[in-house]
Amino acid sequence: MTTTVTTTVTRDATPDVTVALNDVDLEAVGTLASAIIDDPARGATNWNASVRWAGGFRSHATIREFEPIQSDEPHGLGGTDxxxxxxxxxxxxxxxxxxxxxxxxxxxxxxxxxxxxxxxGGDLDLHTFLGLRQGNAGFESITATVQIDSDATAEELAELHAKVTTTSPVGHTLARAVPVTIELA
Amino acid sequence: MTTTVTTTVTRDATPDVTVALNDVDLEAVGTLASAIIDDPARGATNWNASVRWAGGFRSHATIREFEPIQSDEPHGLGGTDxxxxxxxxxxxxxxxxxxxxxxxxxxxxxxxxxxxxxxxGGDLDLHTFLGLRQGNAGFESITATVQIDSDATAEELAELHAKVTTTSPVGHTLARAVPVTIELA
Structure with missing residues (x-):
């Protein structure tokens, strides 16, 4: 993430005790939102990953300083699973x-x-990936079923759900056609 | 993956020695392709993941028997990074x-x-995710830059590249608008 939030939050000498509901740091989110309201350009973020092949269908993706995400294919698809x-x-x-x-x-x-x-869950037909026909190699559809355990009313949960589904970065990326550029260096 | 490949590959008593170029099990891929040519319905696959919240913005995604994929957000976005x-x-x-x-x-x-x-790399504007405006919460664009070290000619690599980009399951999922259904159980 290239955006670094540097907005200073002024604190009282005796700050309010903030209960972190759901262990969520809402103050950090609010600080970021305020910074972006003050300077909309700060809403623009860039995210990255570096992937390296490890032989066969194995690879790993490195993101910042974290342990790489390992990848392979099942035996039936030619991988080592x-x-x-x-x-x-x-x-x-x-x-x-x-x-x-x-x-x-x-x-x-x-x-x-x-x-x-x-x-x-997602449905995917292998014909295109395997070169057996042209068309959509990707998911035909994706379904997510959410189970929430909470004392909130059904109406409150429905409103929460509506908010989440209309503001999900990965949800929108999948549901929309994103310009994807893949180039040889 | 619900599709299980059971096609039997007949082997000679003295099988050919197969050099696994790039450590890729092409025989398995060929067996799968043959099975799908014989019965196109077997090209239909279904994939799954189970995600559980772990407090704050932390969660982990369990896929089959593998170690779960951990997830969090950076401090600037309210996570514990x-x-x-x-x-x-x-x-x-x-x-x-x-x-x-x-x-x-x-x-x-x-x-x-x-x-x-x-x-x-991908560019993403945080306004929608943070509820500051309606619109696209997802990636505006995604770029992948591929470096291949090989003795193949530039023409061979260009053909390889064209084949890969027109048959990539995740590439197509991102580049196309996929029906995504998110429902409360």
């Missing part, structure tokens, strides 16, 4: 993104979450 | 997917790869 495959990783990214949306927006609304689980 | 965030994971999935495409198609063409690296 030592790690999730890329389309599974994509579903994982969607689920992890939705979690952030629910946690952030629940906290902002004062909704306490006891548990949150998301089951994701 | 213990793992890559979901949009970074999405770039990782694209890079890992392209690797499979290059390795598979290079091997099928007899191109030996010495090294293969992919740098990925």
């Amino acid at each position: 030592v790690a999730p495959n890329p389309v599974e990783q994509l579903l994982a990214a969607l689920g992890n993104c939705l979690v952030v949306g629910y946690a952030a927006n629940a906290s902002a609304r004062g909704i306490e979450l006891r548990d949150l689980r998301i089951e994701l | 213990v793992a890559p965030n979901p949009v970074e994971q999405l770039l990782a999935a694209l890079g890992n997917c392209l690797v499979v495409g290059y390795a598979a198609n290079a091997s099928a063409r007899g191109i030996e790869l010495r090294d293969l690296r992919i740098e990925l």
